Amino acid sequence: xxxxxxxxxxxxxxxxxxxxxxxxxxxxxxxxxxxxxxxxxxxxxxxxxxxxxxxxxxxxxxxxxxxxxxxxxxxxxxxxxxxxxxxxxxxxxxxxxxxxxxxxxxxxxxxxxxxxxxxxxxxxxxxxxxxxxxxxxxxxxxxxxxxxxxxxxxxxxxxxxxxxxxxxxxxxxxxxxxxxxxxxxxxxxxxxxxxxxxxxxxxxxxxxx
Amino acid sequence: xxxxxxxxxxxxxxxxxxxxxxxxxxxxxxxxxxxxxxxxxxxxxxxxxxxxxxxxxxxxxxxxxxxxxxxxxxxxxxxxxxxxxxxxxxxxxxxxxxxxxxxxxxxxxxxxxxxxxxxxxxxxxxxxxxxxxxxxxxxxxxxxxxxxxxxxxxxxxxxxxxxxxxxxxxxxxxxxxxxxxxxxxxxxxxxxxxxxxxxxxxxxxxxxxxxxxxxxxxxxxxxxxxxxxxxxxxxxxxxxxxxxxxxxxxxxxxxxxxxxxxxxxxxxxxxxxxxxxxxxxxxxxxxxxxxxxxxxxxxxxxxxxxxxxxxxxxxxxxxxxxxxxxxxxxxxxxxxxxxxxxxxxxxxxxxxxxxxxxxxxxxxxxxxxxxxxxxxxxxxxxxxxxxxxxxxxxxxxxxxxxxxxxxxxxxxxxxxxxxxxxxxxxxxxxxxxxxxxxxxxxxxxxxxxxxxxxxxxxxxxxxxxxxxxxxxxxxxxxxxxxxxxxxxxxxxxxxxxxxxxxxxxxxxxxxxxxxxxxxxxxxxxxxxxxxxxxxxxxxxxxxxxxxxxxxxxxxxxxxxxx
Numbered sequence: 001x002x003x004x005x006x007x008x009x010x011x012x013x014x015x016x017x018x019x020x021x022x023x024x025x026x027x028x029x030x031x032x033x034x035x036x037x038x039x040x041x042x043x044x045x046x047x048x049x050x051x052x053x054x055x056x057x058x059x060x061x062x063x064x065x066x067x068x069x070x071x072x073x074x075x076x077x078x079x080x081x082x083x084x085x086x087x088x089x090x091x092x093x094x095x096x097x098x099x100x101x102x103x104x105x106x107x108x109x110x111x112x113x114x115x116x117x118x119x120x121x122x123x124x125x126x127x128x129x130x131x132x133x134x135x136x137x138x139x140x141x142x143x144x145x146x147x148x149x150x151x152x153x154x155x156x157x158x159x160x161x162x163x164x165x166x167x168x169x170x171x172x173x174x175x176x177x178x179x180x181x182x183x184x185x186x187x188x189x190x191x192x193x194x195x196x197x198x199x200x201x202x203x204x205x206x207x208x209x
Numbered sequence: 210x211x212x213x214x215x216x217x218x219x220x221x222x223x224x225x226x227x228x229x230x231x232x233x234x235x236x237x238x239x240x241x242x243x244x245x246x247x248x249x250x251x252x253x254x255x256x257x258x259x260x261x262x263x264x265x266x267x268x269x270x271x272x273x274x275x276x277x278x279x280x281x282x283x284x285x286x287x288x289x290x291x292x293x294x295x296x297x298x299x300x301x302x303x304x305x306x307x308x309x310x311x312x313x314x315x316x317x318x319x320x321x322x323x324x325x326x327x328x329x330x331x332x333x334x335x336x337x338x339x340x341x342x343x344x345x346x347x348x349x350x351x352x353x354x355x356x357x358x359x360x361x362x363x364x365x366x367x368x369x370x371x372x373x374x375x376x377x378x379x380x381x382x383x384x385x386x387x388x389x390x391x392x393x394x395x396x397x398x399x400x401x402x403x404x405x406x407x408x409x410x411x412x413x414x415x416x417x418x419x420x421x422x423x424x425x426x427x428x429x430x431x432x433x434x435x436x437x438x439x440x441x442x443x444x445x446x447x448x449x450x451x452x453x454x455x456x457x458x459x460x461x462x463x464x465x466x467x468x469x470x471x472x473x474x475x476x477x478x479x480x481x482x483x484x485x486x487x488x489x490x491x492x493x494x495x496x497x498x499x500x501x502x503x504x505x506x507x508x509x510x511x512x513x514x515x516x517x518x519x520x521x522x523x524x525x526x527x528x529x530x531x532x533x534x535x536x537x538x539x540x541x542x543x544x545x546x547x548x549x550x551x552x553x554x555x556x557x558x559x560x561x562x563x564x565x566x567x568x569x570x571x572x573x574x575x576x577x578x579x580x581x582x583x584x585x586x587x588x589x590x591x592x593x594x595x596x597x598x599x600x601x602x603x604x605x606x607x608x609x610x611x612x613x614x615x616x617x618x619x620x621x622x623x624x625x626x627x628x629x630x631x632x633x634x635x636x637x638x639x640x641x642x643x644x645x646x647x648x649x650x651x652x653x654x655x656x657x658x659x660x661x662x663x664x665x666x667x668x669x670x671x672x673x674x675x676x677x678x679x680x681x682x683x684x685x686x687x688x689x690x691x692x693x694x695x696x697x698x699x700x701x702x703x704x705x706x707x708x709x710x711x712x713x714x715x716x717x718x719x720x721x722x723x724x725x726x727x728x729x730x731x732x733x734x735x736x737x738x739x740x741x742x743x744x745x746x747x748x749x750x751x752x753x754x755x756x757x758x759x760x761x762x763x764x765x766x767x768x769x770x771x
Contacts, residue, residue, distance in 0.1 A: 032264055059611050072266065080271040136609060143607035160604040167600040167617070168260035168267060176618065177600065181257060183433045183563035189393035192560040198599060198620040200260075202564060203435055205599035207285065208626065 038078035044108040046124055047115060048073060054135050055162045062171040064162060072165035073158070077107050082160045092151060110154050114138065173200035213239040213464070213501040214766070216486050218471045218516065221321025222748050223735045223755045224507035225453030226364070230759035231505070232460040236766075239464045239499055240457070241488055243508075244317035246467040247324065249450035253440025255290040263289050284314045284702070286325055291438045294318065294325050304644045306659035310697035313511065313658065313704065319467050320449040321509065325438045327702075328417040328446050328567065329592070330370045331745035332361050332381040336577060336588070340632070340741050344586040347539060347635035348711040350740045351721035352754075354381065360753035367456075368447035368752070369423055371431075371567075372415030379588070380572040380745070386420045388413045389431075393559050394595035394623050395569050401684040402571070409574050409680070414567035414592065417447035426452060435564035446566070468492045470651060471516060474504055476728065478524035482771075483731045489651055503730045503762055503771065507755070510736030511540070514641050514707035515656045517718075517733075530708070530725035536718050537641040539709055540658075541633035541742040543701035544589075544666035546694060549677035551686030553595060553623040560597060560620055568594035571627070571680070573744055575672065584668030587632035588744045591677060595625045625686055629673035630701055631666050633742045639698075641707050660698035670695055703747055705736035723758035730771040734758045 040048070052064035052073065064070070077084050087103030088095050098110040115123035118134045126134070142153035166172040173179045177200040200206070214236035217227045228240045246252070260267045269289035274282035281287050281295040296315040305311050316322045335354045341347035358381075365384040373388040391399060391413055399411040418431040428444035428451060437446045444451035457463040469488040475498070477484050485500035506513040514537050520529035528536045573588035575581060598621025603613060639661065643654040674693040681688055698704070711717025714726035723738050725731040734755035736747060743750075765771040 032270075055609050056614055057610055059614055063614075076265070076268075079265065079273070080275065081265065081268050082271075085271050085275065132610065139609055140607050143605070148605070156604070163600065163603050163617075164266060164268065170259070170261045173260060176614070179259065181259070181434065186389060186433045186561070186563035186565045188390040188396070188561055190560050190562050192558055192620065196560070196620075197618050198597070200600065201434075202597070202599055204564070204594075205596045205620075206601050208596060208624075209598055209601040209605060 032075065032079075034075070034078050038074070040074055040108050043124070044112055045070065045074075047112050048108065050124065050131060051111065051115075051135060051158075052162050052165075054132055055159060056166045056172075061176040064166050067166055067169035067171050069162055069165035069169070072169075073161045074108075076161045076165070080104070082157050082164065084157050084161070089151065095154070105154055107154055107158055111158060114155075167200055211485070211500040211502050213237050213499060215239070215503045215505060215762075216241065216499060216501040217505045217507055218474075218486060218513070219243075219321060219507035219509060219735065220319050220449055220454070220465070220467075221316075221507065221509060221735075222323045222326065222449070223751045224321065224505075225323060225449035225457070226752050226755040227505045227507055227734060227759055228457040228463055229453040230756050231763065232457045232462040234759065234763040235462070236763065237462050237464075238457070239466065239501065241469045241471055241486070242319050242321075242465070242467045243470045243491075244319060244321075244467065247319045247440070247450065249440075249444065249448075249455075250442040253442060254293065256436070256439045256442060258290065265289050280312050281314060283312055286438050287314075290436065291325065294438060294440075300650055302647070302649060302655055304647055304655045304657040306657055309659050309661060311658040311660045312697050312699040314699060314702045315509070319465075320454070322702075323448040324440055324450070326748060327746065328437065329570075329746040330365065330368075330372070330383070330415045330417050330749040331570070332383055333357075333743050333745055333750050334379050334381055336379050336573070337741065337743035337745070340587060340743070341635070346586070347741050348709060348713070348716055351710055351712045356721070357750070357753050357757065360757045361749065363756055364749060364752040368417050368452055369419045369421075369428070370415055370417050370749075371420040373412050375410055375412050377410060377572055379574075379577055380570075383415070385415065389416070389418075389420060389565050389567060391569065392561050392565075392595050394553050394556050394625065397556075398553075398595070398625060398681070398684040398686075399569075402680050405683045406574070406680070409571060411569055411571050414570050416567035418566045419445050426455065428452070431566060433563035433565060435566045437566055469497070471508070472496075472519060472651070472653060474506075474516060474520040474529055474731070475500075476520065476522055476525060476529055478522070481728065483529070483728055491651075502766060503732065505758075505762075506731070506733040506737070507735045510705045510707055510739070511641055511656060511658070513733050513735055513737040515643075517708065518641070518643050519653055525727070530718055530727045530731060532727050533715055533717060535637075535709065535716060537707050538637045538639070539635035539740075540639045540641060540660060540704065540706040541635055541739065542660070542698050542705070543633050543703045543742060543744060544629075544631040544662050544670055544695035545701040546629055546670050546673075546692045546696060547626070547690075548591065548629040548670070548673045548693070549627045549681050549688050549691040551625050551678075551681035551688045553625050553681075553684075553686045555685060556623045568592050575669075582669065583672060585631075585665040585672070587634065587665065587669065589629050589631035589669045589673050590744045591627040591629055591673070593625065593627040595623055597621055597623055625681055625684070627677040627681065629670055629677065630703075630744050630746075631669035631673065631695070632744045634663060634665055635706060635709070635741055636663065658698070662695045662698065666695060667693070703736075703742065705739040705742060705747055708733045708737040709740045710738050711740060722761040723754055724761065729765070732758050732762055
């Protein structure tokens, strides 16, 4: 669809220009360095890998592991994304062992300990279906039917970051869902057919959930 | 002989208009902008970035935001894509008075907030210009709709406003480009509300996004990306860069200087006129100055007031153009809250394509011919729209694995959102002043903001919550939540007032042509001039008042009276 006129920018030109700009700059996404105390242990990374894979497995499209979700979650936790940098209420005694001096939660410490406790042993040595069962229990407890918990479970933040990591990755946003930088038109009523996927670039919907 | 005919302080929505109108009238104009240069189509650095091309996937670095952007980050338009279009709070401090909460959202850059604005363009009516006189709160506006109508015509035609003609007395129609369509859900809600309340009209937002190209200005129509705040290389929404700046530059009479923080407007007590301005070049740390025959202040409502207060002199100890003593007082915003969210069943087989860059509006229906507000005498209106939940709904519910992936593959349930904007009353106690001791990075006194919403605003929002729920329920929705308490001052990003217009030089700063009562060659044509707030988005009215003031100033210059 060619919607430009006069000396206004045409959509086609614009897309070409954007592509060229990317080539000229050639800049990969730079990953900011992590502070020393934000680097997880090897076991925590294995736990995070397994948990991410359970939340978003590979199906007909890539899952969380192939899209680098665990690395995003580590970066996100180090920078307090998704509310994870906000101090936890001091009354939450169950979380106290996992708090930093400033009151913020070490989410991966909490995750590792909570899974091992629910497993009664080493979570990573359980059979895959058993691991799913345990995480399902934690997930169901974090999102009970009815009104949300007065004090959210740390799992809610971790799951949120896993979903963000996946659905903002190229495969999650543009392969599992659809992504169109320049829709070019607005259709106010389109039939929704079986199998149609949502648009990851419906920014207002993404913002409001 | 002065350096320039006119100096315009600020390059945002009104500064760009002043520069355009004054240069087109033949004047030699200097426009000063405190922030950096941002060039159209060249410097919109994040415009085409996908989430996976950003380190924090669009969410941004929360730790950085908490340290350096703690206020700006509260604004929903502030993201990893747009953070370069907002100020660093740490570097640009302001003070709030005890008991006041005010979130001051700012964009210090060429184009100012014209790059980040919501683009909603609504005419005010005589319900608005007559409001202060009607209930006796605030000073009477020295203008009425008939004075502004031709200027609204001019502004809308030039900037390009798309919208639907509805024939409403409280929200006059304008010179519109074709409207963007209501979605199927919004269309149904419009019809169901009208069936029950014939005096309530849900209509598409009137937005400064083009639905038809403006080839003479090099502007293409909207591409339905809805990422305007990153900057739009199509020039499809109105900004200084896309619209007024190229017009002013094409005259060959504009000098533009960026990175120039104006510290003072000079005043000659012998002539009673302003003579020019002084600024700090923030790159070289040099202090510079220029002279002119007239000065237009368009620094943004609070910063124009700040500049007048900082320009106090022996002759004008309370601030420039402040013989009345009301400079800084009667500031306003809108009382703003999320009145209702409802699930809208029945449209599961429908979706939409494209990202429309505007929502809908339900214009004011209270306190028109009859004063029918319970505890409030002014108006409120709703903005909002229908949307289908996205993958982010997965963050709120139980579910894992392939089943979760399959569920989030589809668009989620339809929901309708209504957000209220209630008129903020002009009160003397809501005011700006210079802080007694705290200074900013350049050594000037910090601006201190005292602001509280009042009982009238709270009563309006309580009514808005009830009516939003009633309308969405009547439209077939299931209301899931609603609020009736306003966000802190500044939440609507419609801060205005502080140098109000009025008939009387003893009780107002500006006359009906946005001209200082005390200083005939000084004009203030941004939000500072507002005497009341109405409940509409104010930018269109600022632009119309600016164009009108420019015409008046040029007439006076030609007649030799200023």
